[in-house]
């Protein structure tokens with residue numbers, strides 16, 4: 001059923017259109033917004049954190065186990081080891097961070113930034 005909600009933070013819900021009357025609400029005296037949700041969540045907080053999309057430098061989606069190549073020479077932090085552009089990395093692992101993946105390279109477990117990777 002259609003209802004009207006305040007987006008100003010007071011959490012106000014009304015069955016009729018109108019204005020927010022909550023003292024101290026950021027949207028006090030502003031029109032309520034029409035909403036037709038049935039779950040009482042008013043379309044907010046879709047489970048965004050559950051669908052972490054990890055993308056390579058071209059915007060291609062990366063998945064667990066994908067193979068990628070480096071698009072840039074990368075020096076392993078704290079060492080003199082450099083991985084050349086074009087080095088193939090097999091079997092990446094996604095992390096909780098959309099900008100980083102775990103992988104094994106040269107026998108070490110390292111974290112690579114996705115902006116330097118291209119899916120193959």
Ligand SMILES: [Zn+2]
Nearest residue numbers: 006010020025
């Ligand atoms: Zn309000």
Ligand SMILES: [Zn+2]
Nearest residue numbers: 035036037042
């Ligand atoms: Zn709603």
